[in-house]
Amino acid sequence: MKGRGFKPRRKVRKGTTASAGAVPRPGREATIVHHEEDLISAFFAPNRRERYLEFLRRPETRRKSLPEMCHVRVLDPRHLVFIPPSQQHPELIAEILSKRGAPQTCWVTTENLEIDGKEMPLLEALREVVGYGMGTFLSCISGQLAYFEGEAMKARWILERKTAN
Secondary structure, eight states: OTTOOOOOOOOOOTTOOSSSSOOOOOHHHHHHHHHHHHHHHHHBOHHHHHHHHHHHHSHHHHHHHHHHHSSGGGBOGGGEEEOOGGGOSHHHHHHHHHHTTOOSEEEEEESOTTTTTEEEEHHHHHHHHTTSOOOEEEEEETTTEEEEEOSSTTOEEEEEOOOOO
16 A cells, blocks of 8 residues: 555444445454554554554454554654643543544553453543553544553653544
8 A cells, every 4th residue: 555645434333344335343353453453554654554454463463562563663753742741641631632633432452451452431541541651552533543652751642643624
């Protein structure tokens, strides 16, 4: 897909895709893949996308690849918005995301096994991850808006892809 821009999927019911003649996507694994494919396609550096999409396609490599995926160096810097240290608190981050259009829930991709692969209320998810040093992505609007918490101290970013009007 070289030379092609990322085109996020339309918002659709859980368990379906946005393609013409939407086909049901059964089970939790399909939902995880849908969210994570959009995350990787939208926010990862172009030279790293295929590698991580391949890890994602094989359930046995997904878990092993999460620690490697959770570093800012794999992300496309054009879509990173640093959160100043004075605003790096769950409530303030939730407010920033809400102002950018985030809904009340998000999809969680994280090294924290207790919440990985779940849809959660945004503020609850932020309270679970901010400051714990575990690499985490909270996908708010699939392929358009997310939160990233890296493993390094104060490594907190908004991931945003503006849609063309």
